[in-house]
Amino acid sequence: MRKYLEERISYYENDGDPAKFSKNREELSKTAAVLWTRTVQLSKRPDTAGPADDMAPALTGLFDIGIKREAFLSAGIPMPINIMLVVLALSISLVGGFTTPTIKRKEWIVIIVFAMLASTVLYITIDLARPMQGLIKPDTGQQTIINLRKLF
Numbered sequence: 001m002r003k004y005l006e007e008r009i010s011y012y013e014n015d016g017d018p019a020k021f022s023k024n025r026e027e028l029s030k031t032a033a034v035l036w037t038r039t040v041q042l043s044k045r046p047d048t049a050g051p052a053d054d055m056a057p058a059l060t061g062l063f064d065i066g067i068k069r070e071a072f073l074s075a076g077i078p079m080p081i082n083i084m085l086v087v088l089a090l091s092i093s094l095v096g097g098f099t100t101p102t103i104k105r106k107e108w109i110v111i112i113v114f115a116m117l118a119s120t121v122l123y124i125t126i127d128l129a130r131p132m133q134g135l136i137k138p139d140t141g142q143q144t145i146i147n148l149r150k151l152f
Contacts, residue, residue: 081125
């Protein structure tokens with residue numbers, strides 16, 4: 001279990017290095033298979049059948065949480081939303097470009113602020129589409145997993 005925990009922690013810490021990331025994914029799968037095989041072996045013995053039977057649902061839950069977290073972190077923003085955001089950015093540029101000759105000083109401030117807000121929304125949305133690589137990272141789950149080290 002300790003090895004699985006350490007591999008799960010390093011799995012998310014190595015997201016920037018594709019070679020280490022894929023190697024760690026393989027190690028994680030092997031360790032999960034060893035844990036599962038060991039639990040099945042222990043469930044066949046009469047003296048450890050009870051605890052092993054209790055361990056099976058716990059391992060299933062543990063693996064399910066890892067799979068769900070991995071799916072969440074690899075999910076992206078749907079293409080229609082990306083297209084909508086690009087169209088929004090182009091529309092802002094178009095409005096700003098057509099109104100440039102008649103703009104007074106105060107209106108420039110409004111256009112600049114609106115463009116900055118639109119750019120911020122566009123950047124944050126695109127950044128959220130890359131949860132393992134962007135500036136905004138879902139670290140709460142990772143911190144919880146790291147805190148489990150104290151139990152060992």
